[in-house]
Amino acid sequence: MMFLESDAWVALMTVIGEITFFFILGMVLTAIVLAIIATASITRGKFYLPRILIPGMVLLEGLVKAFCKLLGLDDKDLITFFITLRNTMNTKAFAETAVEHRAIFLPHCLRSANCPAHLTPEGLKCRNCGRCPVGENVKWLEEAGYHVFIIPGSTFIKRMVKKYRPEAIIGVGCLMEVKEGIDMADRMGIIAIGVVNFKDGCVETIADWVGVKDAAMLGIEAPSCPVDLHGSAK
Numbered sequence: 001m002m003f004l005e006s007d008a009w010v011a012l013m014t015v016i017g018e019i020t021f022f023f024i025l026g027m028v029l030t031a032i033v034l035a036i037i038a039t040a041s042i043t044r045g046k047f048y049l050p051r052i053l054i055p056g057m058v059l060l061e062g063l064v065k066a067f068c069k070l071l072g073l074d075d076k077d078l079i080t081f082f083i084t085l086r087n088t089m090n091t092k093a094f095a096e097t098a099v100e101h102r103a104i105f106l107p108h109c110l111r112s113a114n115c116p117a118h119l120t121p122e123g124l125k126c127r128n129c130g131r132c133p134v135g136e137n138v139k140w141l142e143e144a145g146y147h148v149f150i151i152p153g154s155t156f157i158k159r160m161v162k163k164y165r166p167e168a169i170i171g172v173g174c175l176m177e178v179k180e181g182i183d184m185a186d187r188m189g190i191i192a193i194g195v196v197n198f199k200d201g202c203v204e205t206i207a208d209w210v211g212v213k214d215a216a217m218l219g220i221e222a223p224s225c226p227v228d229l230h231g232s233a234k
């Protein structure tokens with residue numbers, strides 16, 4: 001009790017209080033600066049100061065998001081920006097990962113409403129029937145060396161990741177699916193690149209196949225045969 005009333009204790013508590021105050025103030029000010037840079041990047045369509053923005057966002061993502069909202073950004077713009085940011089952060093490591101250690105997860109809603117394929121414990125087994133662009137794209141992705149999964153939900157991703165242990169993955173889907181997938185991959189220590197669908201929904205969604213190809217070919221040679229990446233989807 002005597003020690004708790006001593007000058008030394010009071011001085012120690014004062015120093016700890018001051019350090020905490022300045023630490024929090026520093027975090028808030030940094031988050032405000034990062035939010036301004038992020039907002040300017042989004043509204044002007046340019047990536048400003050990525051060397052500051054990327055590590056800053058890793059440390060202060062939640063706070064920066066809150067300030068971005070205060071600056072008038074809507075959720076969709078913000079999520080799109082975060083996906084672009086994460087993709088940029090992960091591009092080098094992804095490109096350096098051997099294709100045998102990569103996997104790609106496609107949402108099953110990309111298939112035709114008349115898809116004849118059946119769901120298996122490892123996702124949909126595409127028959128490349130020609131009714132949708134999934135078949136031809138799965139074919140070249142597998143030829144390039146990818147493990148390809150056509151999945152109905154994120155629980156499949158967790159299961160397949162546990163089973164096949166990919167080091168890098170491409171996640172294709174709607175905005176929120178891709179964001180959550182990238183966050184999940186981060187938590188699992190996997191390098192992730194996200195490609196957002198052109199058209200979302202529950203049936204016959206449309207993937208950005210050119211974006212998928214750009215991501216899939218990072219660090220590896222282009223396929224020997226040209227493919228129609230847009231398929232029949234309009």
Ligand code: SF4
Nearest residue numbers: 115126127129132135
């Ligand atoms: S190409 Fe594959 S995913 Fe598309 S409809 Fe045929 S079997 Fe289904």
